[in-house]
Amino acid sequence: MRLPGLLCLAVLAASSFSEVQEEEITPDVSIAYKVLEVFPKGRRVLITCHALQVPPPITYSLCGTKNIKVAKKVVKTHKPASFSLNITLKSSPDLLTYFCRAASTSGAHVDSARLQMYWELWSKPVSELRANFALWDRGSGPRVEVSCQVSSGSPPITYSLVGKDGQVHLQQRPRPGEPANFSFLPSQTSDWFQCQAENNISVQHSALTLVPPGRDQKMQDCQGLWSAPSLPCCPTGAPTI
Template sequence: MRFLWLLFVAMLAAYSFSGEPTEGTEDITIAYKVLAVYPQSRRVLITCDIPEAPRPITYSLMASRGVLVAKRVVRDYKPATFNINITLKSSPDLLTYSCQAASDLGTYGPSSRLQMYLELWDKPVSQLQTDVTLYNGDSGPTANLSCLASSGSPPIIYRLVADDGHVRVQQRPLHGEPATFSIPLSQMSGWFQCEATNGISADSSAPILLPPAEAQPRLLTTLVLALIVFSCIFGEGYSNTHNTDQLHCVFNKNEDACRYGSAIGVLAFLASAFFLVVDALFSQISNATDRKYLVIGDLLFSALWTFLWFVGFCFLTNQWAATKAEDVLVGADSARAAITFSFFSIFSWGVLAFLAYQRYKAGVDAFIENYVDPTPDPNTAYASYPSSSVENYQQPPFTQNVETTEGYQPPPVY
């Protein structure tokens, strides 16, 4: 008796759920990938998918004004793919595609519209922007370099060009999304450029300096020498005679000599302390522009102070040679020490200027000599892009990545 009752309930439930198909509420996603580029046409792979709908399901690719382009029945849970050739038009209304679907439970769609027209494809690459973020990864200090062209026809290929002109890595991200290069600083450092090209034109970013994993230690000699010079002048650089209590500079009573020696000594000491802190924190500075300015600032300051120490040494030596012995009761040793360490400071800051120059010049010369602008010749024919993988689609914001279903023969040219 219980068995008959259960059978009756099952039959009633089956009857209550049967009836006419209804319109489904699931959303259909539409995506595309450019397979080949021609002067006035493109070979495009359009993908339609509705993951939650029961199978089998029939997908329809609709063109403008409700024209049916192709149909495909999918019995598994893979997306439907349509490999078509499109001729680009000047009006967006002439090339508008959408997907519709139907199953035993009802119809779905249409999807959001996918517009293709001539202006969309023939834009050169421009407004290339880059951003660098430094962090400590599992393999040590790592730099994430992000490149994005704000304008340009898809597909856009991004390349990371090293200072020797060779392409280290390249990516072809979704249209509108940046290419992100992760660079272990223990393996690669120096000057890099981000290059974007789409077969119509190419654009390159400004050179970006990626610091080495271990920052180059700064010489402490400059700081110590500067401390000695201005300490000698401040301590015993001024003296008086028996006839007066008025203090005067021991360097031939020339106040400018004492002021000059103490000024460049104090400024050199403060600058050395600043650049020591910069060297310690250089790998943590994520802004590429800031790092570039710091390297240039180090180079210019070191070169300038090399010259100023040379002028100071000559100036102090000249004034000390003209100083009368009876005018110097105390401070003679301090004056000689200031002159001596001013002389040593010339070479110390010269070494720093040379190291800073090497640091800045490490990849610039090679980059300028070896880098070739990849901008194609306007007379050159369009190159076809290889159809290697269809996992990453050029797609609008409302779509998602899908996989390719094999065995589909493309319909005729529309």
């Protein structure tokens, strides 16, 4: 009496096993590159495509933005296909994005992940970090406002407000070309702070700046009592420059 149920379970199990098997043999195409030669405004790179699970002969196509075919090569073995390209710095990262397409004789094809070579090839360290500290008092007590920005450097750039002891108090990652702006209440005692700018190439720090005490001190005590570089006060509500 239970045979139909058992048969149904057997069919389901076979179907599930078949799906698992299909997932396991899904072809995978790898893409990698290395720089062969460096020019002032360009690079010669070698892009390698490899599909181990696609039966040869394999037609490899190197495609760029909007699926435009850049180059094609037929490989009769399971060896990878390599493409040598001379590329120049573009205004848009999308123009330096490539992927590999591997096609079998049956016409079926599979694509690799996208390879973006923009920041990897033209990464620049952060440089000329500028930090502006200002103390405001609009009637409710003094408040420190800090602006940090580098003149050049490849994004993403992370800005941090760091104490003299190395502790990170605040952190921002603004859009490329925009400064990081921090605002905080001064403590009961004077403290040293500096800006830090960091990308995947380098780290740069501004000079340490002395921030005067807060509410328990008179604003005029801020002026002339700390060694340079120190933060002047603005009792009138206008920011210091």
